Amino acid sequence: QLQLVESxxxxxxPGGSLRLSCAASGFTSAxxxxxxxxxxxxxxxxxVSCINSSGGSQNYADSVKGxxxxxxxxxxxxxxxxxxxxxxxxxxxxxxxxxxxxYYCSGYELLSPSxxxxxxxxxxxx
Numbered sequence: 677q678l679q680l681v682e683s684x685x686x687x688x689x690p691g692g693s694l695r696l697s698c699a700a701s702g703f704t705s706a707x708x709x710x711x712x713x714x715x716x717x718x719x720x721x722x723x724v725s726c727i728n729s730s731g732g733s734q735n736y737a738d739s740v741k742g743x744x745x746x747x748x749x750x751x752x753x754x755x756x757x758x759x760x761x762x763x764x765x766x767x768x769x770x771x772x773x774x775x776x777x778x779y780y781c782s783g784y785e786l787l788s789p790s791x792x793x794x795x796x797x798x799x800x801x802x
Contacts, residue, residue: 678702678791680772685796688762692800696757698772698793706750708776711786712757714768714798724770726781727755735784740766762800769795 684696698710711726725736725746734746743762748755755772772793775786 678708678774678776680774680791680793682770682772682793682796685770685798687799687801690763690800690802692762693758693760694762694798696759696770696772696796696798698755698757700753700755700774703753703776706748706753707779708774709778709781709786710748710755711773711775711781711784711789712746712755713771713773713785714766715771715795716765716768719768721771723783723785725757726784726786728781729779733781735781737784759798762798764800764802766798767800768798770798771795 679702681699707729712724715721727734727746731748743760745758773789774791776790778787
């Protein structure tokens with residue numbers, strides 16, 4: 677089973693930046709899509725970004741397009757999410773998830789998420 681561990685969350689002012697990491701273990705290959713999701717208090721979980729297994733295709737939700745960047749280092753089995761120009765409304769617990777059945781994404785989300793990390797808190801406050 678794939679294990680995912682997120683890190684990099686924290687407290688930041690509006691306009692600031694954070695870089696999240698999602699480290700994978702338990703699989704010998706990296707042939708699976710990875711997605712970032714977030715859940716704000718009182719709201720449903722939503723997709724943020726997704727990257728295919730090779731890293732050659734990235735997709736973003738409209739709310740983060742132009743501000744967030746996703747990439748992956750398959751040698752390190754780590755996926756990153758660079759978050760710039762953060763807004764108060766970006767405050768949420770951020771999760772990474774894997775779809776080990778597919779190497780591609782469904783837009784900015786996963787077709788069938790199979791494994792989830794424990795989440796990392798991102799708080800944007802002035």
